[in-house]
Amino acid sequence: MKKENISDAVIRRLPRYYRQLTELCGRGVVRISSHSLGQEMNITASQIRQDFSCFGEFGQQGYGYNVEELRTEIGHILGVDKDHHLIMIGVGNLGRALLQNFRFSQTGFTVDAAFDVAPSVIGTVVNGVSIYSMDTLEEYIRSHNIDVVVLTIPQAVAQETASRLIQLGIHGFWNFTNVELSSPNPDVKFENIHFADSLLTLSYRIANR
């Protein structure tokens, strides 16, 4: 029975299921029960069935789940088959590393362009992505269909830049700045990669193990 509102806890498990199923596919596993999937992932079979049941019925009694089929379904739920378009703001060391290393296409994203303020990088191309001046941002966004903006800029200009982009109709932010961004519009979504927060939780846990 499909649910209306899916909890954040469930959504955050979906990519892990997707990853595990991709690996199972690679190993040539054809079918799997919630019980064995749970054993591999250290999750109860109950939780797995509950999670999936939020989105539909993907299994078969007495058989389990077809791995490839389930992978496709979850990929579809996550939107990996959607060809989302993305631009990057800020091409410093981190931005550059992402452009060079991260397989955006693997998650259904295409990097259309990148923007920076530094004259030394404007006009250059990194891994096939052209870097434009921030002065041309407004025009670019108006004439292209952009789903997500990656923010790899200094803290100091983070909220200001985000607000400017929200004005232009962007409602997806992949935020690498260590700042909590916000918008009055609840349809604007922020996904944060807070390096410092992450490392601090590790610091706590190794001290209190």
Add this chain to the structure above:
Amino acid sequence: MKKENISDAVIRRLPRYYRQLTELCGRGVVRISSHSLGQEMNITASQIRQDFSCFGEFGQQGYGYNVEELRTEIGHILGVDKDHHLIMIGVGNLGRALLQNFRFSQTGFTVDAAFDVAPSVIGTVVNGVSIYSMDTLEEYIRSHNIDVVVLTIPQAVAQETASRLIQLGIHGFWNFTNVELSSPNPDVKFENIHFADSLLTLSYRIANR
């Protein structure tokens, strides 16, 4: 009343409190009530008081919390004042970007060394950090006191490398590979930065807003 086992939900909020309190300090705010802190952070005052009460009594009735004092306390709980030592394994684009950009000292960490297999980088120095051959890893770890290892290596060698390090007594991993690492020893802690997982949750949320 101090609690024995602190839930993960609480631990993950601590760095955010720490960040907010740092900002308040910077703004020159001297005292704050759970109510106003909650308003700034979009959290209920109840939750804030519950969270803090896991670790002790940091406030004063009728007054609230002294911002600087509370910041110090939470910093202490997280271990920012502990001088943890860390090494990095894998100095590709991402590793290099972290070495150059991320303020490790801000979270109480010192980067002692980095390791790689590529002859072209072995022997070089990035932002003050020397890069050594992976062949010297065992010896290095035996003769130094290392708390955390940053894994910025290819997926394919992730678990294998982690196991090797666990053997050597490492029990803190900051894992940037898109792989679920594990150890039979529950005292070994993994903190993951799963870029792809993160972007996929954003993909889901912009599609279902």
Add this chain to the structure above:
DNA sequence: TAGATTGTTAATCGATTAACAATC
């Protein structure tokens, strides 16, 4: 003293786990 705000206990809400009828 009166007002404000804490720390904590109790109530509520939501998420996880267990149980089981349905069925492949």
Add this chain to the structure above:
DNA sequence: TAGATTGTTAATCGATTAACAATC
């Protein structure tokens, strides 16, 4: 048919919120 395993309902567990006596 018998065994396995689903999807779903019910039970449990844990986390969040509300309430309030204590007290600065």
